[in-house]
Each structure stands twice: as C-alpha cells, then as structure tokens.
Amino acid sequence: MSLLEAVHGPRDLRALSAPQLAELADEIRTFLVGSVSRTGGHLGPNLGVVEMTIALHRVFDSPHDPIIFDTGHQSYVHKILTGRQEGFPGLRQKGGLTGYPCRAESPHDWVENSHATTSLSWAEGLAKAYRLRGEDRTVVAVIGDGALTGGMAWEALNNIAVGADLKLIVVVNDNGRSYTPTVGGIASHLSTLRTDRRYEPTLKQIKQRVRSAPVVGGALYDLLHGFKTGVKDILAPQGMFSDLGIKYVGPIDGHDIGMMERAFESAKNFGGPVIIHCMTVKGKGFRAAEEDEADRFHAVGLIDSETGEPLTASPRRTWTDAFREAIVDIARADANVVGITAAMLHPVGLDAMARAFPDRVFDVGIAEQHAVTSAAGLSRGGLHPVVALYATFLNRAFDQVLMDVALHGQGVTFVLDRAGITGPDGASHHGMWDTSLMALVPGAHVAAPRDERRLVDALRTAVGVDDAPTVVRYSKDPLPPELPAIRSHGGVDVLASPADARVLLVAHGPFAHLAVEAADRMGAQGIPCAVVDPVWALPVNPALVELCGAAELVVTLEDGGVSGGLGAALALACQRAGVWTPLRHLAIPQEFLDHASRAEILGELGLTADDVARAIVDWALESTAAKVARTAVAEGPRAGA
Known part of the structure; x- marks a missing residue:
C-alpha cells in the first residue's frame, strides 16, 4: 500500500517521518497530475502547495x-488529505467533487471561497467570533501573492492589526504568479523581502540606550520610532507588514515541510496575528508546468500526463479570440482607446493589444474596484478605457460602475467574457448576474452579440459612447456561425419572419441561434413564430416595443439572470408605452447553480431548443384560449341563445 492510500484524514499525517513525508509529497504530485489530466482543473496552483498543505494539517x-x-x-491537496481522494475521477463534473472548497463535501471546508482577496476578512471575522465566545481555536488563511494585489485583502489586514490577541495566521503563498507573473508594488516588495536575525537584538539595544538618554515626552517617541524605522529598513525590509502591527516571519522555503512546521508551530504559540511568507514554485514537480512562462497550467483541460500537451483537438475559434483581434484593430484606429484588466491579461484577450501598444494596456492585479474607478479617471482625462473581465467579476465592482462611471457620465466600455452559464467552476463563476446589475445603472448600454460580426460592430459602437458605461458580453462557448438578419426594423434585427406570425421571440447573444431553432420547431407544429435580436438590450429600443404591440404573445430568451435582464426591461418599457401583449421570460433563475457542463445545466433549466419550443407552444395555446374567452365576454350572449 502506498503512503497516500493510507492517509484518510489529517491525523494520519502525524505519525509519518520526514522521509515518509517527502515520499508522500511525491505521491500526491503524481496523483494530481494523473487525475487532473483526465478531468481538467487547476493543476499548477495545487502542485505548488503540496508541502505547505501537509505542514498545515x-x-x-x-x-x-x-x-x-x-x-x-x-x-485539491487539502481535499486529498481530508479523505476525498476517491472522488477525484468526478472532479468538476456533475455530481462530483467541486473545484473549490465546499461545505457540503466536508467539515474541513469552511468557506466556499472562489473569488479572490476575501479569505482574510473571513478569517478575521471567525477569529473575532472565537475570541468573543472564549473558544481556543486558531484560524489560518492561505492567500497567494496575486490576491494581495486586491484592496479587500489590505482592508482586512488593517483590521487584523487592531486585534493584537487574535489567534490568526496568514500564510502568504508567494509564487510570483496569479494567472501570470504578479504585477504591482506589492509583488515587487514580496520579491525582495528578507529577514535578518540581527534585527531584534539591535532594536533592543537601541531601546535601552534611548531610555537612558536625556530626552522626554514626544521627542523620545519620535527618536525611538526613527531608530526603529531605520534599523528595520536596513536589516529586515518587512516594514509593510510590521508597520501594520502584524508579526512577520519569512520568507521561508514553501517546499521544506520541516521548516514550515516550525514556523507554523511558533506562530500558533505566539497568541496574536502572524504573517508567514512562503516561497513556492507554481506547478512544482511537473516539468511542463514549471517551465511554462504563459502559465497555461494554471487551469487545464484534458492533457497528456507526461508532456502536458492537450489531448483534445484544437478548439474552435472563441469569442475571446475574436475580441483579441478586434480590440487591436480598434486601438490602431483610435489612439484614445486603452485597455484595463485585473490580473487576467491572457484569459480575457488583452495580451495582443498589450504587445502592440504596451503603454496603453494596464493590468492592475486582482483589484476590480480599482480597475473600474481608474477607468473612470482615464475617461475623465480624455481617453476611452475598455475594461476586460470575466462577467462574474464585474459583481465585485458594482458600486464603482454605478457611482464612479455612470454618475459621472464617463465613457467606459466593459467587455465581459464567460457571460451566462459557464459550467464546471460552479456557482461563483457563472456569469449570470451582470445583466441584472447593469439594468440598475442609469444610462447603461448593454449588448450581447450573436456572432463575430455583431461583436465587432458592438465594440466599435461602444468605444464611441463617451458619456455613459457600455457593456459587451459574450459566452465561454466557441463562436457560432454567422446569423445574418433578414432585415432591420428601427435598429432591431429580424432573424425570422414567417407569414401570419402570432408569437414574437426576442433573443440575443448565443441564445439568438437557440431562438431560431426553437422557431423552426414551432413552425412545424403550426405556430408561426418571428425571431428578433434587439442588438442592444439596454436601453430598450422603442422599435422593439412597437413589434411587441403587434404580436399576440412575446417571449424573451436570454443567457442571463431572469431578474432585471432583457425580459424585465422590455416588460417595463411595454408597460410604460401602454403595450399589454402577454410577455413571458425564459432565462436563468436567480439561484446558485451547481457545477456541471454548460449543456447539462441548460438542459436542467429547460433552455434547449425543444424545451423552448414546447414552452412557447403551451403559452401560445393559453394565450389563444384567453383571447377567445375575452372576446366571448366582450360580445355577451348572442341574440336568440
């Protein structure tokens, strides 16, 4: 039996010798590469924290x-060591292990923490709760150097420093990367941090001599503080943390289990907040991941467990590919266009623009709030910023969109990748909240292009809007084929227009194709259905309201939350215009949806062509019956009846 097979929980680790622990670390890495290469998932980050996680447990x-x-x-290593090895064949698949901590999986998982920079606030709150309840428990937060580029982490550190007796340990996993090499002043500081054992004895001598000096009152404090700062800067440049009042230990080798155990034990016994700075190698033990400068192994699909090469055929062209090319052309034509992203230069497709125009693309780290308000400042300065994020991460900067961009009437374009249902990363990563949020923003313009041509058109239109926020959102799916319009009705694209159409189906984004398929099925059942794409969902086009007034039934179909999206905005616009055509919505329910493939989730939600057609047929029959009933009531009993 291997050592890994004998580990069913953290207690099984404590009887192992140092050589056995090193052997176990090797077995875990072999297990990770073999397992994740078959399921896909976050490989590089987990290979880098094997020894650290063993030491923690x-x-x-x-x-x-x-x-x-x-x-x-x-x-993942934490999951392995807490008894979930057997679940890894189903990692990130429907009904299987999640790719993040999950409270339903294990009592060892405290927070389903899959958005960055939040762990320290959780930890500070838990530690305060235990102190108030008189419980002797130590809280540990493991945070990467990339997450320390986010402002929320520093808000938490500021408050952790106030709690001198909080039993809280912050483990900084410093691998110099988040998705790509970590950027910013914090990263630069971490890369040069060193400790020196001369610091404490030297400071003690200075304190003794200052106390014997003939200086009193505030001057004594100023002199002591000046000495302390000077010595600290010379001997141990860790002032960023110690000035907060938090004990700093490190940097230490994050792959030396013994060294980390000693640091963790000392920190645990200290009785107050401690920061332990660990240096690790992302992707350690898997040569392809260690040597990959583009960080392709942060998250992988199916790969060869030896070479790291993808096993699946090259994917079709994606929305991100289309954006990557289009934004370079737009930037070349307009020198005022600049790009901003939050530690996701490559994933969102701004890398090509950064190569072509390095002075006009800004990666601000994992700091979406700063990215948005900085964009407002760039706009105020006469430029047009394009902020490229995953759709789910716009949630983190809603106040800045509302109060810094929209309130000030600044022209900022938000390009939201991975919009709608994304799949295996679960509830925190479905990009289904942005349309509901943007519907609350006065003056916002929102588009969900249905194909590449419409994407390019939307981007060109968006960067021309200089007095309001604009949003262009698109799916994680490959690019669909072009879907040309039959004609335009006041800016609304008509995609299908059968004679005597009784139903109007309004759809945009990837669901425009779904709507055309559903309309074909309905036509085969004798219910002609027109399909239109509003092109821009917000603000609602009066021409779309006019089309709704001419239909017997209107159905909206969208890859976003049902509350506050296209359907809700259209219903309100119709009400204000006195259009009372029955209107139904097909969209994503405002719920936290589990991980599964996109197709599986859409099937469960009834958002397939067959399901949509079936639902509309039922509604159309109900609408017809209601119309007949209303007519009978209006006409009253016939003469002679």
Missing part, C-alpha cells in the same frame, strides 16, 4: 482550527 487541528483558502482553487 500536521500542525493545526482541522476542522477545529479552520483553514481558509483564497481563492480556493489550490485546495
């Missing part, structure tokens, strides 16, 4: 001592 008593991972994609 040998020193701390999980789940009594909570261990919180930020963002949580590096929790």
